[in-house]
Amino acid sequence: xxxxxxxxxxxxxxxxxxxxxxxxxxSLARNxxxxxxxxxxxxxxxxxxxxxxxxGRNFRYAAWGVVLLVLIHLCxxxxxxxxxxxxxxxxxxxxxxxxxxxxxxxQLDRMADRTGNxxxxxxxxxxxxxxxxxxxxxxxxxxxxxxxxxPRRLYVAPADQVINNGRDIMRSEFSPSQQWLQEHDVRSVFxxxxxxxxxxxxxxxxxxxxxxQAGMPTDKSGGN
Amino acid sequence: xxxxxxCLFLLLIVLVGYTLLSAIHPSSRITIIQLIGxxxxxxxxxxxxxxxxxxxxxxxxxxxxLAIIGVLTLAGLLVMKKMNRLARIKILATDWEKGDGWMVxxxxxxxxxxxxxxxxxxxxxLVEWDAFAIWGFKAKVLAHEALRPTPACFHDLTLSYxxxxxxxxxxxxxxxxxxxxxxxxxxxxxxxxVFLDVLIVPVVYLGLRWKLRRLSAACxxxxxxxxxxxxxxxxxxxxxxxxxxxxxxxxFYVARWIDQQQWPDLILAILFSTFVAFTKNEGLILALANxxxxxxxxxxxxxxxTWVGAAAFFTGLLxxxxxxLIWSRSLPRTHEDYGSxxxxxxxxxxxxxxxxxxxxxxxxxxxxxxxxxxxxMAGVLALLGWRALARPYVLALWILLGMQLMVYALAFSVxxxxxxxxxxxxxxxxxxxxxxxxxxxxxWHWAEVGTGQRIAESALR
Numbered sequence: 001x002x003x004x005x006x007x008x009x010x011x012x013x014x015x016x017x018x019x020x021x022x023x024x025x026x027s028l029a030r031n032x033x034x035x036x037x038x039x040x041x042x043x044x045x046x047x048x049x050x051x052x053x054x055x056g057r058n059f060r061y062a063a064w065g066v067v068l069l070v071l072i073h074l075c076x077x078x079x080x081x082x083x084x085x086x087x088x089x090x091x092x093x094x095x096x097x098x099x100x101x102x103x104x105x106x107q108l109d110r111m112a113d114r115t116g117n118x119x120x121x122x123x124x125x126x127x128x129x130x131x132x133x134x135x136x137x138x139x140x141x142x143x144x145x146x147x148x149x150x151p152r153r154l155y156v157a158p159a160d161q162v163i164n165n166g167r168d169i170m171r172s173e174f175s176p177s178q179q180w181l182q183e184h185d186v187r188s189v190f191x192x193x194x195x196x197x198x199x200x201x202x203x204x205x206x207x208x209x210x211x212x213q214a215g216m217p218t219d220k221s222g223g224n
Numbered sequence: 225x226x227x228x229x230x231c232l233f234l235l236l237i238v239l240v241g242y243t244l245l246s247a248i249h250p251s252s253r254i255t256i257i258q259l260i261g262x263x264x265x266x267x268x269x270x271x272x273x274x275x276x277x278x279x280x281x282x283x284x285x286x287x288x289x290l291a292i293i294g295v296l297t298l299a300g301l302l303v304m305k306k307m308n309r310l311a312r313i314k315i316l317a318t319d320w321e322k323g324d325g326w327m328v329x330x331x332x333x334x335x336x337x338x339x340x341x342x343x344x345x346x347x348x349x350l351v352e353w354d355a356f357a358i359w360g361f362k363a364k365v366l367a368h369e370a371l372r373p374t375p376a377c378f379h380d381l382t383l384s385y386x387x388x389x390x391x392x393x394x395x396x397x398x399x400x401x402x403x404x405x406x407x408x409x410x411x412x413x414x415x416x417x418v419f420l421d422v423l424i425v426p427v428v429y430l431g432l433r434w435k436l437r438r439l440s441a442a443c444x445x446x447x448x449x450x451x452x453x454x455x456x457x458x459x460x461x462x463x464x465x466x467x468x469x470x471x472x473x474x475x476f477y478v479a480r481w482i483d484q485q486q487w488p489d490l491i492l493a494i495l496f497s498t499f500v501a502f503t504k505n506e507g508l509i510l511a512l513a514n515x516x517x518x519x520x521x522x523x524x525x526x527x528x529x530t531w532v533g534a535a536a537f538f539t540g541l542l543x544x545x546x547x548x549l550i551w552s553r554s555l556p557r558t559h560e561d562y563g564s565x566x567x568x569x570x571x572x573x574x575x576x577x578x579x580x581x582x583x584x585x586x587x588x589x590x591x592x593x594x595x596x597x598x599x600x601m602a603g604v605l606a607l608l609g610w611r612a613l614a615r616p617y618v619l620a621l622w623i624l625l626g627m628q629l630m631v632y633a634l635a636f637s638v639x640x641x642x643x644x645x646x647x648x649x650x651x652x653x654x655x656x657x658x659x660x661x662x663x664x665x666x667x668w669h670w671a672e673v674g675t676g677q678r679i680a681e682s683a684l685r
Contacts, residue, residue: 059608063673066604067443067666074450074596075333084455088344105351143357143385147350150364156382163382164559 108141111190111204112148118187119153120145124170128193135166141192141202142169155184181207226405226412233404234264234419236294237397240274241267242311243300244495248488250309257433259313261426265473266492268397268420268466269499273544275396276371276502280547284370285396285403320438327442334425334442337449342418345459349411355461358386360410363398367408371551378555389555391548393503394420394463414461421458421465424472424660425449431476431664435671444667447601448659453594453652463504464653470499471510472660475624478514479617479664481533482521490533493518494540501545505563506631506657511541513627517620525616565638566631574637581636581643585629588651598659602666609669618668625661632657 078085112120122142128134142163146154157163157172176186189205241263245254254262274293275285283289304310350356361383369375378388394417401416402408425445432441448454457464474496480489497511515537522530542549557564565571589599612618632654639646 059673063605063608063670066601066608067440067447067670070447070597070601071330071333071443071450073592074447074452077452077593077596078337078450078455084452085340088340088455092343092347102348102351105349139385140353143353143361146383147356147361147364150361151368159380159382161381162384162559164385 104140105144108144108202109148111202112145114204115149115152115188116206117152118185119155120149121176121181121186121189122154122156122169123174123189123191125191125193129170129173132167132170134193135170138166138169138192141190142166145190153184154190155186226407226409227415229404229406230401230412230415233290233401234415236290236297236404237267237271237419238264239267239297239301240271240293241265243297243304244270246301246304246309246311248491249311250304252311253314254311255314257426257430261423261430262473262492264419265423265427265469266495268423269393269470269495269502271400272393272396273498273502275400276392277547279366279371279396280551282370282372285367285399287403287406290400290404324438327439330439330442330446334446334449337446337454338422338425341449341455341458342422344455345414345418345461346411350414350461352457352460352462355417356410358390359394359398359461359463361386362390362392362395363402363413364408366392366395367399367402374551374554381556384556384558387558387560389505389552389557389561390463391502391504391507391552393499394461394466398461410461414459417461417466418459420469424465424469427469427472427476428660428663431472431479431660432667434476434480435668440670441667444663444670447596447598448663451594451596451598451659453656457653457656462653464656467500467503467507468657468660470496470503471507471657472664474500474511474514475621475661475664478518478624479621481518482530482620483615483617485527485529485533490536491540494537494544497537497541498544501541502548506635506654508545508563509566509631510628510657511545513624513631515541517623517627520623521616521620559640562635562638566634570638571634577637577643578633581633581647584643584647585633585651585655588647588655591652594652595655598662602662605666605673606669609672612669612672615668615672618665621661621665621668625658625665628658628661 077083080086122145124138128138142154142156155174155176156169157174161168161172163169163172176184180186187207189207191203191205192201194201242259244266245258245263271293275289278289279285301310350360365375365377377383380388397416397420398413401413405412425448428448429441429445432444436444454465474493477489477493477496480486481493493514497514500507501511515534518537519531519534522532522534589595606612613622636643636647636651
């Protein structure tokens with residue numbers, strides 16, 4: 001059945017068009033046979049700037065539908081139990097999982113606090129010297145403790161050696177002399193790894209005060 | 225007490241921003257959204273730069289320094305008030321249109337999302353690796369020492385993991401908060417991070433409102449807030465969302481300049497592009513891309529004003545970023561050093577890696593649990609409102625988005641890291657930078673579908 005154009009009285013239009021509205025929104029303008037050079041949005045019609053032959057309202061509804069669908073989908077994503085929103089809620093309400101996640105940060109920060117004044121040396125022990133499995137943990141310990149200690153320093157290598165990750169620390173095999181430790185005001189040592197087996201243990205050793213620092217480190221404390 | 229003083233620091237940022245807006249738009253009327261979005265964004269960028277410049281001449285951020293900035297700002301405001309050049313706030317930009325009352329729904333969704341991000345961020349200290357290893361660490365250094373003489377940390381290669389050559393906008397703003405608080409409290413200091421991250425919403429809304437009516441702009445502005453990736457990185461203390469926020473401002477004003485050639489738009493485009501360049505290394509490339517697009521469209525249009533504007537853009541960017549470019553030249557580069565690699569022959573030899581990178585980026589884009597249907601929505605709206613391609617500012621934004629994605633893909637191609645490890649860790653963060661461009665494109669195409677076209681554009685000026 002062929003479609004016929006039926007003029008709609010202006011009163012029946014449910015939207016009021018602004019004066020500069022594009023002609024395709026105005027059915028009367030669209031059907032004006034007297035227009036030779038048509039204007040669209042105040043500009044001359046071109047290939048890119050032309051009338052939409054279909055009803056513009058359908059496109060408008062489609063656009064709204066897409067935007068609302070996206071918004072509803074995003075809200076639904078956040079309502080899922082595994083969503084980021086739920087993770088935030090878990091942290092805020094101090095769930096068991098969130099406490100466990102925070103524990104490792106707090107432990108490192110507490111150990112950094114216990115080092116007192118002076119700088120700290122990070123040593124590797126046992127399997128931690130070579131085992132690539134601990135690279136990630138080693139990176140974490142180094143980054144976090146360096147952050148927590150500042151303006152004091154955590155030494156893992158000479159200052160001219162590039163450290164970008166745990167593997168670089170392993171490669172450095174840093175073993176400074178007693179004199180170097182004194183020159184750099186190192187007063188405690190973190191030992192990462194375990195000579196015996198298992199675990200990614202971190203121990204803190206406070207070095208004896210400078211006037212009797214000739215001997216071996218004593219006064220072990222901390223660790224996990 | 226620390227929380228209160230940190231809030232005072234943020235108030236100072238807002239005041240600095242309002243003063244600058246008044247200087248850029250003398251005697252004009254600004255909308256509420258410009259006051260709460262544009263002003264603080266400009267204020268944050270300028271405050272970060274001021275603290276950097278002061279540190280370069282030997283003054284680390286301190287309460288005295290902040291008091292001086294505050295006094296100068298108030299003096300500037302008083303002078304402008306006397307000269308009747310102060311920007312006035314108008315409550316209603318234009319009459320409300322039918323259906324605009326529904327914008328309360330997306331507004332509630334937005335505010336709820338932002339509130340959750342803020343609560344989550346402020347309930348923990350810095351725990352994101354990049355946040356404490358790179359940005360938080362540098363904030364501590366800058367709060368403790370001025371940049372003159374250069375702190376030893378910036379030349380210590382054992383700290384190379386902290387990316388010694390990264391720009392310092394976020395560390396300086398955080399150091400400013402520490403100075404205001406009188407202590408290094410990273411949990412309260414995250415208020416600065418939350419403040420910067422939240423600003424992305426009003427800045428995006430501002431860009432959308434240019435072409436869309438209130439309800440449409442509010443719905444689209446709610447989308448970035450509800451993105452899972454926003455919850456993942458919002459308020460964590462990293463520089464990615466602040467970069468996206470500043471970038472949103474820069475591309476919006478670049479587009480407005482291309483469309484209208486108003487000098488205030490050019491000034492804001494320069495300012496935001498400078499902030500982008502001072503926030504992350506990739507920001508410098510994005511800022512230069514902004515200038516290149518302005519120049520290209522200026523030459524294409526053939527109008528003298530537009531290419532003079534492009535020349536002014538590059539000059540302004542260079543002048544404002546010169547101190548950083550000069551000072552950072554001596555800093556050791558990490559093995560990544562994307563800037564040098566992208567300008568060397570390594571780029572050509574690594575091009576085959578794009579065969580691996582581009583599919584990985586496409587897979588990420590299609591990751592519904594990270595992006596929802598954002599990218600699909602942008603595509604559909606671009607199709608429905610395809611006539612918007614006739615607008616130079618829309619074309620410009622497509623080009624900017626294409627350049628941004630291309631630069632990120634090329635950066636991945638020259639990375640020294642194992643791509644299979646690096647890409648899953650970083651690609652969502654990099655694509656987060658593109659969200660403002662994607663949302664603007666969706667909105668500006670939507671405006672051409674027929675509905676939501678602004679009746680009076682001048683309302684936002």
